[in-house]
Structure formats: structure tokens, C-alpha cells
Amino acid sequence: MVREWLLTYGVPFVGSVLLAIGIVGGVMGGYALVQPAIGFCGDPQITVYSAEDTERLREGHTPAGGPELDRLRIAELSPAERRAVRAGIEAPGESISVEGATPHRAAFRRGVLVVADGQAHYVTLATENDCTQVSPLLLPLGIAAGLLGIVGVLTPPIYRRYLAFERSQHGDGESEGG
């Protein structure tokens, strides 16, 4: 009776947990592997506000009421940053990848006013776009746990088949219900 419960509910339950853990390991490990390869991480993304929005945001906040923002001239930016800011001015509010060196990352993270063509634009980091960092063991262990989990989940039917086999071996002539 206990074994019946164990095999019908206990083992598949452990199997399901393993499967879930396996999915975690497999997804994270696998994704960490392919993510840089297919270019899904690395370049940080910035958001540039339009000059009007920047004005509106700053209204009533400077110099006393809000954070003091640094100013950068667009000429000070690295070429990649400059390209990204230019693209951002064209498409305010969208996330733009900075494809290249980003020496002003810290300033972007804090939020900064970039002056281009005489107008200030508020620029912030939209996402750092880090690459997933996980132990290289995670993928193989995840796959192993997943496979083991599948075996666990499939235990009840396998066990029932096995019992049918045992019974047929004893040849007691009962039909092998199915």
C-alpha cells in the first residue's frame, strides 16, 4: 500500500520537482551559452528624451528641488555613444543600443543631460543588457535532472507495465487489461 502510494504519487512528484529544476538549469545554462553568440547581450541600451520632454521634466526642479544633473556636450561622447544619442534624438523614448565603447556608462546610469545642437536632452541607461552569468555546470546538470525527472514522471505507467509483465510470466491466464 505504501509502495503503491510511493510509486504512483511520491516518485512522480519527485520527478516533477526534478523536471522543474532541470528546466531551470537547462534554460539558464543553455541561454547563458547562446546569449552572447546570438548577440542578445553586451551592448547597453540608452533612452533619449526629446528636448521638450527634457524641459518639462526639469521644470520647477532646478536648481533647488531636484537632482543636479551633469551636462555633457555631444562632442565629448565616444563615437558609439554619439551615434546612439543621435539615433535616440530621432526616436525619443525608445531603447537604442550603444554599439561600441561606452566610457560614459556611469553617467548614463545616473542620468545626464546631453547638449546637441544647442538643446539639452535627458539621456539615461534603459538597460545594462548584461550577459547571463551562471556556472557552466548548470546546463549539463539541468539536462541530467530533467531526464531523471522525466523518468520519475513516467514511473507509474512503466511500473504498471512491469507488473503486467510479472504477471504474464506467471502465466495465470488473466487478460492483460490495458
Added chain:
Amino acid sequence: MNRALVEFGVLCALAILVCGFVGYARRCGGPRADGGYRERSLLNPTVIREGVVRWTTTTDHKDIGLLYIAFGTLAALWGGVDAMMLRTELLTPAADVWSEATYNALFTTHGVTMLFFFVTPVFFGIGNYFIPLLIGADDMAFPRINAIGFWLLPPSLLIARAGLPSQVTAQILGALTSGPLVDFFGVLEEPGIGWTLYPPLSTTVANPQIDLLLLGLHLSGIASTLGAINFIVTIFYERETSWATLDIFSWSMLTTSGIVLFAFPLLGSALLMLLADRNLGTTFYAISGGGPILWQHLFWFFGHPEVYILFLPATGLMSQILPKFVGRKLFGFRFIVYSTLAIGVLSFGVWAHHMFVTSMNPRLSASFMAVSVAIAVPSAIKVFNWITTIWDGNIRLAAPGLLCIGSIGTFVVGGVTGVFLAAVPVDVFFHGTYYVVGHFHLITVGIIPMMMIAASYYWYPLITGRWYDRRLARFQVGLLIVGSVVTFGILLVLGFQALPRRYANYPAEFASLQQIATVGGYLIGLSAILWLYNMIWSYWNGDRVDDADVWDLKATDQFSREWQWLEDRLDRKYDLPPSEPETVRPAYTTEPEKGSPHVLSDPRGLVRSVLDDTLYGAIGGLLGTLAMSGVLFTGAFIGVFDVAAFAELGGLVGFGDDALVGYLTFLLGGVTTWAILFRAIAEFLPGRVLVVTGLSYATIMSTGFAVAFYTGQTGLELVGYLGFVLVAHWLYGLGLAGTIRYAEYRRTVGD
């Protein structure tokens, strides 16, 4: 960016799997010895045409109910994929799986899909199917409005979630060409503004998909209102029973419909004003006009009743189903009805408890706090009545019964944590933390889907004329309950530590809790798939029902109207008299008392020829050890097992530190010593089936091995090492016992 393709890919894979599985299940359910017939192929054009015509033009309440349920299930899968992706993001502290923007979009679409397109449609579906049966009506009062109410939903879902297909189209087109068409599709993105759509965010973000989302929500509101009107009129005018004998589920659907009738038009108006703000330059929610707080008032005046629109039908199902599985009538029926009605009224009076942190006048918030605490009373009445119903009952742990009991448990935790939130000082602290997410998921997962699933099992024989796989169902239920408790319990804990919600990034010290919550979330996902599997498979392959009293309800005098309807139908259709044979026994069973006496054979019977036994033991040992080596070498390849450990073994037996010699020694030991030991003590090990004995034996042995071959692994490596050692030993045990068993089989057959 990449998210659209991932989600679309997962959804397509799910769809293909389900379709393939439907075909497979149909085929397996083919010709039967009992004179059943093979159904025509699904791909046959006539079948397709007939099917399409039937399901798109039907006005039968049962068909529409099924359509609603199917639609809601689809939406749940879609929203569920969102949830799984959310939890995947939270596996690592940094937002490095999806970007922050994607995370925002995910919790928005997840919330919207689950609340508007999953719960309400499924409950309306259950109501459509069963309320006419329960109250003795022929159909709903307005069958055609009923159909319209349903058919508004698919377009509203598509509009509300057009961002995903649109992004996918843009990316596929973009890979081929570029141009205005690509830009056109690229513009629509899933919005990331939260399901509460608070301005100023929702008015300032440019994404036009937000407008479509507002329109889609509005359309779904219209659909719900149509459905609600239909329920109300049906229950008032088509009822054969008296009010006094109206069943509890109909009562709760009636109340729910009343709430819908007052709440959704309000949402519609608020949405239209938001649309106007976005597109026509009005200032309803701008600082210069009504202000963003106006939106919050309007939204939550709808939003809190909405919570009860989701929740009341679940309590109705609980009150309907629970008594059938404890063999006692519902305790305090009247009070449950009163509490339902009370909730219906009170739910409109507490909206501002969602706004305690918006610097309301303290006196105002104090009164909202009082009403909010008061609304817990009717819910508590329900819980006490359910518990009293169970008390001293004859509890039957079938899947629906298990679900009822499990979800009372989760609901109590979810409800009590809600009472705390109703207290202003507590809310000020917990507002915007995971505590809130934990609280409402214990309800939105802990009772709503659980009662839906309970209903699906409970009425499955009635709808399909077949049984679902009951073991699998019980297992699925257990998985669901454990998964919910783990996932959302941990969210409560995270909330106690004041981790804010709706952030893709979080401090690293929360990582392990978040990871456990994710594993729990995946368990819920697995259990959902098992449920779907069971429903589809059993539809064509379940045991047939040959008696309407599938739950032995007559024995406790609870054979309610819908089952009588089934009995009549079985009688009319198949001439099946309402009876049952004295006893039935399943075709095979593993219980010792029942079934064939040889099911559990005795290993002692094995011992026939010592020579044979030793020989087969050795072969088994060899097979087992080889299988074990395979696993160990895989482990070595991955880096969790050190082959050098064999060298030590070689040194131990005096052949020098050579790994190969060590391995051969190991092989020899596996073939002789351990195999013979197994033959000797197999009788005394747990498990009367030899294979199970072998597994137990190997498990015990593996501890010794793990100690002996340990080479200083830590952390993940250690986990991997132990796991691989265990699995390797299980293979050894299986190989050993399996060979011996097979040998005995050969001998018996050869006799």
C-alpha cells in the same frame, strides 16, 4: 526584441503538440471491442466543414459553455507562458534573460490576460453549461445574445494582445526586407504599463498598442456585460426551482453578474476617457484636468468589484462541490448565500484601499479601512461554513475533493494576508512589495483555477460520458497545491523582507528564494500541462460511464439536478437503466488483496538453480556495472565525477595508482561481490518485486560509494556528484535485478 519570438515559438510549439496529441488520442480511441466505432479523420474536409459550421453558429448553451471554456484555457496558456517567462527572468538577480522593458511588458500582459481573458470567460463557460441544467431551464434566456457575447471575446483578445503577433511579423518581415510595412508592424509592442494602466505612464507612452489594448479591454467588458445580463434574466425567468431551492452556484453566478453589470460599464467609461486623453488631447487624467488620481478612483471603483467577479464563482463551485466529497450537505446554506450577496454590495465600497499610499485624508482612509476589514467577514463566514461542512464528514480524496480541501488552505492564507493589507499602516509598508503579489496569487491561483479544475474533474463524466484518469488527476492536484504553496508562500516571505515588486533587477541576496519560487512556478506549469493531457486523452480513451451516479451521490442523497439530467439522457440515448453491478474490479491492480495473487511475486521462488543464479547474477552485475560506468563517465565528462578516484581504488588493491586497473577492479567487484551479496540479502530488503528490491539495494550501496569515491567536490559539483552516483547505482540495481528477473522469466517459459 527577442522575447516576441521566444514567446511565439513556445506558443506555437504548445499548439502543435496539443493538435498532434488530439489526433493521436482520437486514433487510439478508435475501434473498440465493445462495438464502438472509429471516428472519421480530423483532416477530412467534410468533417472540417461540419465542425466549423457547427461551432461557429451554435446557440446551444452547452456548446457555448464549452467554447467559453476552450477560449479561457487558451488565454490561460498564453498568460501562463507570460508567467513562466516572468519567473525565468527572476532566476538571476540581474535583468539578463529578458530586458527590463520586456519584463514590464510581461507582467502587464500576464495580468491582463489572466484577469480579463482567462477567469471570467471560464466561469461564464461553466455557468453557461450548468446553470440551465441546475435550474431546469431549456437554454439561456437569450441564446443568440449568448453567442454574440462569446464571439466578441476572440477579437478582443487579439486586439488587446496584438503586440505579439505584430512584433513577430515585423521581425520575420524584417529578416527578409525592410520598408514601411516592417515599420508598421514594428510599431506595435506589448505595453509595459501594468494591468492597472495608471496615468501618467499610460497617457505619455507613445506605443499605439496601448490604444488597442484599451479597445480590447472595452470590447471584453461589453462581452461580459452581455453574458451577465443573460445569466440574470435566465435565473430570474427560466428557473423551474423556487428561490429557496436555487443551488449555491447559481446564486453566486447571479451575484457575480450583478457586479459585472455595475462594474464593467464604469471601466468602459474610464477607458474611453483614457483613450481620449491619449488621442484627442483631452485632460481627464492630466494634472491640468482631473489628475492621475481620478483614474485610480475610477479604475479601482471597477477594480475591486472585479476582484470579486473573479472570486465569487470560485466560492460557488466550492460550496457546490465540497459537500459531494464529504458526504454532508453544505452547512449554513443560507448564510453562504447571504454572505455572497453581502460581498456583492460591499465590494463597491472599498475601492480606495488600493490607494492608501496616495496621501488621502487620514479620516477617509480610516473609513475605507473599516469597510475593507468588514468585507473579510462574509468571506470568513464562507470559510467557517466550509470547514464545518467537512467536520466529521466522510471525506473522499478524489481529485475534486482534494482540490477543495487544498484550496481552502491556500485561500485562508491568501485571505488573512489580505486583511492585513486592509489595515492602513500595514499597507503603507507592504504596498508595492512581493507581499501583495503573494497575497493575491494565493487567491487567484489558490482558489480560482483550483475550483475550475475541480469543476472540470467533477463534471467530466457528465460532459464527456467518460472518466478522466483518476490517479493522474490526484497527482496533478497534489503538484498544483504544492507548487502554489511553494511559489506564493515564498513571495510572501520576499514581501516580508520588503522586496519591491515589478522590478526585473533585485539584490543578489534574494536570489535563492526567487529561484525556489521559480521552481514552484514551473511545477504549477507542469501540473497545468498534465491537466490538459488528462482532459484530451480521456475524452477519447477514458473508461465509459455507464451509470449517472458516478460519485455515489445517491448514497448521501446529493444526486443533484444536473446528474438527473445525465441519468435521463443516458436512459434515453443508450437505454441504460440507472443501476450498477454489485462489485467491480479493475482489470489489474497492485493492491495485494485485490487483483491477481501473483502480482507481487516472492523472490524466494526464484532460487532454483544455484549455478544459474550465480551466472545470471554475474551477467546482471556486468550489465549493471556497465550502465553505471556510462553514467559515471558522463559525470566525469561534465566535471562532477573524478576518474582519479578509480586510481585510488587501484592503489588500495595493490596494483599501483592506475585508473584503468582501478576501473577493472571496480567492474569485477560489480560483477561478483555486490551481485552475490544482492542474491544473498534480496529477501530482506524492502520491496517484494525484485526490481524494486534491486533499486533499494543500489540506493543503500550508493551511500558507501559516495563516501569512498568522494574527491572534494563542493557546491553544484557536489550536488551533481551525488546525483550521478545515485543514478548510476539505480541503473546498476535495475540491471542486476532486471537480468535475474528476466532469466527467471526465460526459465519459466522454457519449462
